[in-house]
Amino acid sequence: MGEEIAISLRNVSKCYKQYHRPVDRLKEILLPDQKASEEFWALRDINFDISKGQTVGIIGRNGSGKSTLLQIIAGTLTPTTGEVSVKGRVSALLELGSGFNPEFTGRQNVFFNGRLLGLSQQEIENKFDEIAGFADIGDFIDRPVKTYSSGMFVRLAFAVAVNVDPEILIVDEALAVGDVVFQHRCMRKMRTLMDSGVTTLFVSHDSGAVKTLCNSAVMIHDGQIYTTGLPNDVIIRYLKLVTDLELGLSQVELESQLEEQKVQEQTTGDNVAEDIAAKSVTASKSSVKQSSVKQSSAKLKRRGSGKAQIEEIKLLNSLGEDVGVSPVFGFNEEVTLVVNVKAYESLQSCILGFYVCDKNGNEVIGSNTFEENVRIENLDAGETLEVSFTFNLPLRANSYSLxxxxxxxxxxxxxxxxxxxxxxxxxxPETGKRVHALVDLPMVVKARKASLPRVEYTKI
Ligand SMILES: Nc1ncnc2c1ncn2[C@@H]1O[C@H](COP(=O)(O)OP(=O)(O)OP(=O)(O)O)[C@@H](O)[C@H]1O
Known part of the structure; x- marks a missing residue:
């Protein structure tokens, strides 16, 4: 039996009417023959399926269409064309305030929202203390919502959304609001929901949160799906696009890249996107030489201005040997990363750095020449530079990327x-020690048995 599909979108597009002046809207109502608006396609031909229990991150630049997509899935917006199928009770945390009546108290809004989500009065009463406890806004729960700060507002909205036993949870950037303690509480709760099989859609500009929370990601650009895949791969593509746009790569060039990527993906069935990502930045110059890894297997992904280029990367073991294509290191082994750079234009200074990342793309070890107080001044065009970093790998047994x-x-x-x-x-570790966390640092542990205090019993 195949995986159960919770959300399915087929050729979904959304067209908004945009008016230059508010009066144009009225004009169009009064004089329907005279068009006073322009069509704007916020989403075009979106197709995807999300299996039950998946956590999917939606990323994209401002105005790319993420909120429109979520609202369509949540059912608060109708697509202009296409079909949406959503199976399960949806709890959505969309725009701040949507779904709350500002005149009602927090308590009244909890009941009002709970009923909208299909819960009975009794069910909401049973959950009320949990919701109020999660929101933790004290006496404000009995004051009108219009008197709330934006932080209190999001606390209550989140508390309701996650405590009504949703089958599908849709969260739009809401975690960015609220204090750190609340953000941690939200993250923990979201993890619990995900672990219990709730299908979650999560829009965020926080790539760290997408990497740690999601199983997969969808990137929207100009209302279209730009790429989908593992969160880290999609984030890399996203960051590359942002860099390309900052570098002034024209829209035409980006579109042709996208087309080329689609064609190659169709013909090879391989994740060609990665190779395109690598080629596009520095196509005219030499590609990096990795003495230890073949370019294709390394899933090379590259972005940057190209003023200087990383020409060679080597990772040496504790004996200073270059250990080949797929290096394997011992626990806590001292390694040396050697990076060679060539300047193609003159640089006033240079900072070179690295990260060791886990499979989800979380940075586990990392630093750079500046932070390590190694100052590199003036590189002339044509000049080369070699930098080495020596560090240990006190990491849990696993594979890591650089x-x-x-x-x-x-x-x-x-x-x-x-x-x-x-x-x-x-x-x-050869000692047989189990490493319980991602990083295992040396520590001093002391244990002392305290004798139990004597209890004196008084005879009555
Ligand atoms: N009601 C509306 N009428 C007209 N245009 C709209 C409307 N809502 C959104 N748009 C336009 O549709 C596009 C997509 O908007 P949307 O809010 O979905 O983007 P987004 O990716 O969520 O952006 P952000 O990251 O800034 O929240 C934008 O260009 C926006 O101006």
């Missing part, structure tokens, strides 16, 4: 950024 990047300084765009430049394995 990201290497360089920029002129913190203010400028990176000249070269290579994600997944190399993948390597770390073995478990």
């Amino acid at each position: 990201t290497v990047a360089g920029s002129e300084n913190y203010e400028t765009l990176t000249f070269d950024w290579i994600d997944n430049a190399m993948v390597f394995q770390v073995l478990p």
